Amino acid sequence: MPNWCANRLMFNGIKNSDALKTWIAGGEPSLHRRARKEGIQLFLAGCAGILRPLTEQHYSPYPQLVSYGAAADNRPSAQAYSDWLAMFMAGAVLNVETCQTLHQCWLDSHIACARWDTLSEPEQSVIRQMYQQKSFDWGDSFRPAPVDEWWDSLCDVGSAVPAADPMDFRDVLPTRLDIEVNGFNGGLLTGVPSSYDHYLTRYGCKWPVGYEANICFAGENTLTVDFDTPWSPVGEDVVAELSQRYGGELEHWFAEQGCNYCGYARYVCGETDVYITDELEWGEADPDDEDSFPDVTGPEWIINNVAHFGG
Known part of the structure; x- marks a missing residue:
């Protein structure tokens, strides 16, 4: 402690x-916490090939994110994922306006419909492996939920916006989407700070x-x-x-x-x-x-x- x-x-x-x-x-709805949860789900969806951008992309901090190439067609969900991916790769700052835009991308991607039981075994395998690596960061608990329950909870986040913590300094100075996905312990995205390091620099303390x-x-x-x-x-x-x-x-x-x-x-x-x-x-x-x-x-x-x- x-x-x-x-x-x-x-x-x-x-x-x-x-x-x-x-x-x-x-206690009010926390838009940056919602953007973080939705961002983690969309990140995993890209890594598992569930969603693909409209055009070929390269992301050096984590090449697997775009390793499945471009979408087969220009359906609206691919456009939404492309828009989210562009903001993620640019290190979007999670102010109110950006959080609302990111949420619309999440809605339009229809990833909320991709519940665990609907995913293929290869898709589940990728998500399971990455969750094992990052469960303490992404699960917000020292006893993370089973991966299927956790994934389905991400599908539901749009209808149950997380509540803001008392005196959340991230509502004063916004954090960054890619840093939030990288998590408190980091080690996932090469060259992207952990949220621990970012919080100390931006907010002065490790829990902001x-x-x-x-x-x-x-x-x-x-x-x-x-x-x-x-x-x-x-x-x-x-x-x-x-x-x-x-x-x-x-x-x-x-x-x-x-x-x-x-x-x-x-x-x-x-x-x-x-x-x-x-x-x-x-x-x-x-x-x-x-x-x-x-x-x-x-x-x-x-x-x-x-x-x-x-x-």
Whole structure:
């Protein structure tokens, strides 16, 4: 398990408090999560030869994706798959508009009708082999479902859009389709980052959501929310974008006692105004109590500005 970094965001001059609270709470339909699931299914459909593009293609990160050549005719499903493939190969950024376009490609490809029992044995074999390699990334579980159940769940994703996580930073700065298919551990697409590496670079933390999110104060145009992130604080680019989107001024405090660091930043209309980091300061442990642990005593500006000190 990771050490948890404690974060506090204080918004001032909020432009749309209802939208901000909705994002913090999560639960709304997550278009990027749907695009990821549909993308994994379409990727596998290409690798198994279930779907083929209108013209011959080459994809060096994973040649098997287009190894079956071009479609025999120009039916609408082949056009839809070609459109999806072009966006996938270009590393499409999963903003709202692109996610909607990708979903239409998925619908028009009719891959949702290709349930497990309708696939040929060679098609099933390709999917089974690739799922064995990537099940922990694609199945979103340490105990992945059997491949037939998992595949059929992908067929159903269009009618059951996944819910957004609380404080999903991928709804602030969009991720990329090819990276999401490559998965957290990567190793599938040559030259494409794992989502682990991408998340650290883009969001500042390996799991790009706010854990244990709690709105501890909400006024007419102000809001303060506490949350945790694994090992490191949410990244500067994310908070800058939040200040641009929701509030004229946004302050960020963070601390993680396991690695002995803390920080403070202020953003104004999307620009970084202040960013400082420091080590935590500690009191003395009780010499008569071998189980005692010293308290954090500073810096002064971090005291009472985070819900806890992480660890």
